[in-house]
Amino acid sequence: SYVLTQPPSVSVAPGKTAIITCGGDNIRSKSVHWYQQKPGQAPILVIYYDRDRPPGIPERFSGSNPGNTATLTISRVEAGDEADYYCQVWDSDSDHRVFGGGTKLTVL
Amino acid sequence: QVHLQESGPGLVKPSETLSLICTVSGDSITDYFWSWIRQPPGKGLEWLGYISDSGNTHYNPSLKTRVTISMDTSKNQFSLKLSTVTAADTAVYYCARDEAETGALDFWGQGSLVTVSS
Numbered sequence: 001s002y003v004l005t006q007p008p009s010v011s012v013a014p015g016k017t018a019i020i021t022c023g024g025d026n027i028r029s030k031s032v033h034w035y036q037q038k039p040g041q042a043p044i045l046v047i048y049y050d051r052d053r054p055p056g057i058p059e060r061f062s063g064s065n066p067g068n069t070a071t072l073t074i075s076r077v078e079a080g081d082e083a084d085y086y087c088q089v090w091d092s093d094s095d096h097r098v099f100g101g102g103t104k105l106t107v108l
Numbered sequence: 109q110v111h112l113q114e115s116g117p118g119l120v121k122p123s124e125t126l127s128l129i130c131t132v133s134g135d136s137i138t139d140y141f142w143s144w145i146r147q148p149p150g151k152g153l154e155w156l157g158y159i160s161d162s163g164n165t166h167y168n169p170s171l172k173t174r175v176t177i178s179m180d181t182s183k184n185q186f187s188l189k190l191s192t193v194t195a196a197d198t199a200v201y202y203c204a205r206d207e208a209e210t211g212a213l214d215f216w217g218q219g220s221l222v223t224v225s226s
Contacts, residue, residue: 042219043153045214088153096169097143097206
């Protein structure tokens with residue numbers, strides 16, 4: 001089955017840029033989605049189809065999927081961005097939805 | 109705006125069947141795909157399966173023999189049944205709208221904690 005790999009944690013100072021990676025076999029061929037989950041809350045979709053933002057998501061959130069690793073970039077990080085972030089793809093070969101293990105973003 | 113709400117027992121005994129319902133408002137369930145996802149305490153997200161707008165289902169192979177997803181179009185609800193549960197099935201269970209063409213889960217319920225314990 002398809003596997004997505006994320007770093008367990010990323011730390012960043014306020015105002016700086018956070019980059020969270022998501023690796024998978026030939027991930028470039030798949031649409032990657034990103035979710036933010038704050039403690040005690042349901043996940044919310046922050047990036048879909050590699051780079052598109054749903055309504056209401058700040059422009060500070062951006063995504064890319066150019067090669068072997070997809071990335072979620074959060075610019076001008078704020079304390080309120082502290083959360084767990086999950087990448088997810090649709091594995092068309094199996095028709096499964098697959099999540100990465102999640103990355104805890106800590107704002108220093 | 110679409111809204112999803114999970115409901116069901118918060119406590120299930122080992123070896124019994126976990127049953128949850130997701131009530132959808134703001135959309136017809138016959139217009140989209142719908143997924144169930146779970147999250148054990150302190151752990152990551154696990155996709156359990158989906159039901160399509162026409163009622164076709166697809167399940168995570170790790171749970172395939174124990175999972176059943178169905179829909180009730182008259183109530184605009186879809187449901188999850190997980191049989192023969194153990195403590196390892198203790199988790200927050202989420203329902204979500206599934207954008208079929210990309211697999212993105214764009215709207216989620218608030219989640220329902222189900223504990224498996226005698």
